[in-house]
Amino acid sequence: MRVLGIETTCDETAASVVGLSASGHGDILSNEVMSQIAEHAAYGGVVPEIAARAHVEVLDRLVERALRVADVKLKNLDGIAAAAGPGLIGGVIVGLTFGKALALATGKPFIAVNHLEAHALTARLTDGIEFPYLLLLVSGGHTQLVSVRGVGDYRRLGTTIDDAMGEAFDKVAKMLGLPYPGGPQVEKEAMQGDPLRFNFPRPMLRRPGADFSLSGLKTAVRLEAERIAPLRPIDIADICASFQAAVVDVIVDRVRGALRAFRAEDGHPTALVVAGGVAANGAIRRALTRFAGESGLRLIVPPVALCTDNGAMIAWTGIERLRLGMTDDLTFAARPRWPLDVNAERVHNGKA
Ligand code: AMP
Ligand code: MG
Numbered sequence: 001m002r003v004l005g006i007e008t009t010c011d012e013t014a015a016s017v018v019g020l021s022a023s024g025h026g027d028i029l030s031n032e033v034m035s036q037i038a039e040h041a042a043y044g045g046v047v048p049e050i051a052a053r054a055h056v057e058v059l060d061r062l063v064e065r066a067l068r069v070a071d072v073k074l075k076n077l078d079g080i081a082a083a084a085g086p087g088l089i090g091g092v093i094v095g096l097t098f099g100k101a102l103a104l105a106t107g108k109p110f111i112a113v114n115h116l117e118a119h120a121l122t123a124r125l126t127d128g129i130e131f132p133y134l135l136l137l138v139s140g141g142h143t144q145l146v147s148v149r150g151v152g153d154y155r156r157l158g159t160t161i162d163d164a165m166g167e168a169f170d171k172v173a174k175m176l177g178l179p180y181p182g183g184p185q186v187e188k189e190a191m192q193g194d195p196l197r198f199n200f201p202r203p204m205l206r207r208p209g210a211d212f213s214l215s216g217l218k219t220a221v222r223l224e225a226e227r228i229a230p231l232r233p234i235d236i237a238d239i240c241a242s243f244q245a246a247v248v249d250v251i252v253d254r255v256r257g258a259l260r261a262f263r264a265e266d267g268h269p270t271a272l273v274v275a276g277g278v279a280a281n282g283a284i285r286r287a288l289t290r291f292a293g294e295s296g297l298r299l300i301v302p303p304v305a306l307c308t309d310n311g312a313m314i315a316w317t318g319i320e321r322l323r324l325g326m327t328d329d330l331t332f333a334a335r336p337r338w339p340l341d342v343n344a345e346r347v348h349n350g351k352a
Contacts, residue, residue: 001319001323002019003079003080003322004016004017004318005313005314005318006059006080007314008083008096009088009091011046012033013062014062015066016029016311016312017067017069018125024128030065031312032066034058034062036051041179045170046140048089051088066311074102078109079109079110079322080102080108081111081318081322082100082113083118084338085338086337086338092336110329111318113314113318116144117340118313122312122313122316123135125302125316126302127300131148131149131150131270132148133272133273134148134255134258134259134269134272134273135275137276138277138284140170140277141167143159144159145254145258147262151326152326155341155344156340157257157262158254159344160212163215163218165247165278167214168215170182172221177231183280193237194237194238194242195241196242197238197242200224201217202246203250204253214250251284255288256295271297272297273301275307277309279304280304280307
């Protein structure tokens with residue numbers, strides 16, 4: 001079985017072919033990604049209109065390249081999968097329409113993929129783990145703790161009530177005059193800084209449940225930066241280190257809360273899986289490694305190229321669904337919001 005996957009929900013245009021071997025594991029035959037970071041850098045964030053246009057400009061060539069690298073002809077594919085949300089609607093429409101058109105022209109089965117489900121299932125592509133497992137998804141647009149119980153079966157244990165984790169890193173970077181995207185810059189500065197110099201708040205710490213809140217922390221950073229301005233390089237490094245230390249404390253505490261909720265209903269997880277661009281952060285990885293060790297959990301952090309937005313995760317989700325007979329109609333509409341857990345009622349600030 002070989003499936004093409006298309007991803008255009010945010011600022012990465014991506015196409016990939018993934019195969020399913022006879023033994024049941026996934027093979028990434030190609031994984032082409034074009035990031036639009038340069039196009040958005042001047043604005044300090046992703047501009048939806050620019051993103052949609054950039055997807056249109058490169059998607060056809062990228063799909064061609066993904067097929068060529070995989071050495072697969074369109075007619076030899078078993079299915080075509082495209083992310084249908086959640087994300088920036090203009091971009092989602094570009095990839096979804098492209099995927100549907102290919103499916104129509106070739107007569108192949110079509111799979112409309114939930115981008116969050118694709119992040120959730122990536123660990124099964126990389127490590128072949130079994131259900132159920134605990135997922136921490138921390139990216140530029142999403143912050144969620146989810147019990148992954150099966151394909152299409154998710155229980156959301158926690159989410160952010162305001163900013164996403166990556167967004168918080170990006171906003172802190174911006175207020176300190178660091179370039180976009182801010183996460184890697186903040187981490188770099190933090191390496192030179194003193195994490196104890198500023199005692200920033202740890203929002204939600206030890207609260208019941210597993211929800212996050214990050215806007216208060218961001219505001220505390222801004223007020224402190226304003227108070228001690230003008231900022232010397234050492235001040236910037238210390239602020240970044242202290243901010244990152246607060247984030248690490250919050251993440252570990254919220255994962256602990258989620259694990260408690262997980263065990264209450266779903267038993268012992270086969271692993272703790274971390275996904276999303278923020279998973280690239282070394283301090284967060286180290287803290288979660290320690291936590292997993294103490295909790296007797298296997299920790300899985302897929303390689304960065306598969307943690308951030310990519311086509312392989314979409315193609316893999318296409319395979320997971322196709323082999324269960326879960327295909328979609330070509331009338332499937334783009335969904336800017338599309339919660340993983342249909343029973344999770346609270347949708348905060350537009351972030352499912
Ligand atoms: P994604 O939304 O999955 O494409 O990931 C992008 C987000 O991850 C952006 O908000 C980045 O600032 C953030 N990010 C990337 N690398 C790091 C890092 N080393 N530390 C913290 N955040 C990061
Ligand atoms: Mg991205």
